[in-house]
Amino acid sequence: MTQKNESTGSPVQSDNASLSESSPLPPINRFITTHDKSGVAVFDTNFPEEASRHYVNGGLFTLAYCTNQFPAVLSDDQDLEVYQRFLQEPPGLVVSSGSVCRIVDIGPGFSCPMHRTVSLDYGVVLEGEIELILDSGETRLMxxxxxxxxxxxxxxxxxxxTTVDEFGVRKECWARMLYVLLPVEGITGVGGEKLGEMVSGMGVRQSD
Structure with a gap:
């Protein structure tokens, strides 16, 4: 079913460990609720509480949940079956007809390619500090x-x-972000240009 699976003026030392190694950040547990036969809320037991992670171009992706309809259909646990299928065959960054909840552990010093998805995305920093860079050149430190x-x-x-070790050497560290991606109607830019998905170099397939 599923896979088991701070600052000083000191010099910066890059962490050269392979990004494909496991993140040192804590495991990610996700708790899914459902109803029993009497209609009482219980925790679903079809999925292990510790979510699996897989390596994608500079980080570790966790598909915490995913649906293929919006609004989602929860009756008869239809959404659980959909999620199970997405765990077996992960989607692109977005599911155009549903929602995606994804947690990403980002490797030390890693910068992903400029990209765009046809979606409304909420991104939350859970651990570390992340620079958000726009194609205009504007940036924000999150x-x-x-x-x-x-x-x-x-x-x-x-x-x-970054963090500073006992010798005063600054080292780059892992960070973690949570993303919720929701479907939107087609996006039209300046002059009526249709803006499509752009994920080249991201290490993921095109979204459906």
Missing amino acids: KRGDVSIQRGTSHAWKNVT
């Missing part, structure tokens, strides 16, 4: 608890998280 609202714009993420 710290733990900060939220970004991506409205179909071209952007990139850079992990700028």
Whole structure:
């Protein structure tokens, strides 16, 4: 079913460990609720509570949940079956007809390519510090608890998280973000140009 699975003026030392290694951040547990036969709320037991992670171009992706309809259909646990299928065959960044809840552990110092999805995205920093970069060149530093609202714009993420060790050497560290991606109608830019998805170099397939 599923896969089991801070600052000083000191010099910066890059972490050269392979990004394909497991993130040192805590495991991700997700708790899914449902109803028993008497209609009482219970926790679903079809999925392990510890969510699996898989390596995608500089980070580790966790598909915390995913639907293929909006609004989602919860009756008869139809959405659970959909999620199970997406775990077996992961979607692109977006599901055009549904919702995606994804957690990404971003490797030390990693910067992803500029990209765009046809979606409304809520991004929350859970651990570390992330630089949000727009194609205009504007940037914002996002710290733990900060939220970004991506409205179909071209952007990139850079992990700028560092810590200082006992020798006063600054080292780059992993960061973690939570993303919720929701479907939108087609996006029209300046001059009526239709803005489509752009994910080249992201290490993911095109969204359906």
